[in-house]
Amino acid sequence: MSAATPLLGVINAGSSSLKFAVYEGEALLLSGQVDGIGVHPAIRVKDARGELLPAPAIGSPATPADALPSLLPWLEDQLSGRSLAGLGHRVVHGGAQHAGPERVTPALLRALSELEPLAPLHQPHNLEPIRRILEHAPELPQVACFDTAFHRSIPEVAQAFALPEALRAKGVRRYGFHGLSYEYIAATLPTVAPEIAKGRVVVAHLGNGASLCALREGRSVATTMGFSALDGLPMGTRCGELDAGVVLYLLEHDAMPPAKVQDLLYRRSGMLGLSGTSPDFRDLLASTDPRARFALEVFVYRVARAVGSLAAALGGLDGIVFTAGVGENATTVRAAICDACAWLCVTLDPAANERHGPRISTPGARVAAYVIPTDENRMIARHTRTVIAEAR
Numbered sequence: 446m447s448a449a450t451p452l453l454g455v456i457n458a459g460s461s462s463l464k465f466a467v468y469e470g471e472a473l474l475l476s477g478q479v480d481g482i483g484v485h486p487a488i489r490v491k492d493a494r495g496e497l498l499p500a501p502a503i504g505s506p507a508t509p510a511d512a513l514p515s516l517l518p519w520l521e522d523q524l525s526g527r528s529l530a531g532l533g534h535r536v537v538h539g540g541a542q543h544a545g546p547e548r549v550t551p552a553l554l555r556a557l558s559e560l561e562p563l564a565p566l567h568q569p570h571n572l573e574p575i576r577r578i579l580e581h582a583p584e585l586p587q588v589a590c591f592d593t594a595f596h597r598s599i600p601e602v603a604q605a606f607a608l609p610e611a612l613r614a615k616g617v618r619r620y621g622f623h624g625l626s627y628e629y630i631a632a633t634l635p636t637v638a639p640e641i642a643k644g645r646v647v648v649a650h651l652g653n654g655a656s657l658c659a660l661r662e663g664r665s666v667a668t669t670m671g672f673s674a675l676d677g678l679p680m681g682t683r684c685g686e687l688d689a690g691v692v693l694y695l696l697e698h699d700a701m702p703p704a705k706v707q708d709l710l711y712r713r714s715g716m717l718g719l720s721g722t723s724p725d726f727r728d729l730l731a732s733t734d735p736r737a738r739f740a741l742e743v744f745v746y747r748v749a750r751a752v753g754s755l756a757a758a759l760g761g762l763d764g765i766v767f768t769a770g771v772g773e774n775a776t777t778v779r780a781a782i783c784d785a786c787a788w789l790c791v792t793l794d795p796a797a798n799e800r801h802g803p804r805i806s807t808p809g810a811r812v813a814a815y816v817i818p819t820d821e822n823r824m825i826a827r828h829t830r831t832v833i834a835e836a837r
Contacts (some may be wrong), residue, residue: 450470452468452469453529464822465478472493479503486505530833535825537674538557539594541620545828547832588829623668641763645760646762649752652772655771677751679747720737748785764815803816
């Protein structure tokens, strides 16, 4: 790789974690993650070969942004004096006005801050690292990459709620999320699964956060998440699709304050709420507790039902792609979903499923099933490189 190839950093900040990576062109130089922020912070860093590197001391950061003062100087040392040419950030919500990655300015940051009520548990944590770096290194180009942007291609009829137009004008509509993951899969399909790349595909991003996306010719036409990242499939701690009447019941008859309703639906529901033990699919799969088994059954049922819904939106189905932590690694979950989708002509190859594919359906299956690892960080790096190059 030429020494002139710019180095680009990627930051993906969550509520209690901070993922980061450095790329030189398409080559990953290092990646890492700080977990347990605010409780028991721990950091792991790997080089391009996936081998562990000596990690920096990060102290006891209370927020993901608090880890940056220790992390950034360490990164500079690791890069042997070379400076980052830009820094890309995952931002969960771009609203209706931001249909692609954008160079960060104070005005953009203010506009994105106004979207915090639409993603209260994600947006503030996404924006705070950007704000810190803008204050302390204003000369470093930063690029905001939106999880909603990929879904701006969804037809208006699929974005609309059956609510008065005045609310839609205020931004109450379906947005969809996990767009960076879906965009990466769409870009990878022509190489990994060319026979379905231009067809009708449902991508299943299954992890602690989970959703499905319907792709037609590589473009999003429908997705299970809607106005917020709370909608759609049950997740680690999020409830997923819920009758709005339940919220009214909690507010009116249980006299539950809105903040407690939010805490219930975002942090105490989903797989944790169903199982009563853990939000982690690995724990549930290893458990003999009947409640853990029931939680997994509910998850599989809801995923399979949503696949059918998206197949209807597509007018048919040519392929299913599993991705993200559960989708890439949980063989039994994939098998159960494929079995539930047998009516769509999905036929699983058990041996291929056990070795994680990439193709896990039988050669003659009418609907092809694949396992394709996602790479949101790489997608962010690509967008960052493009935006910075266009600005020159």
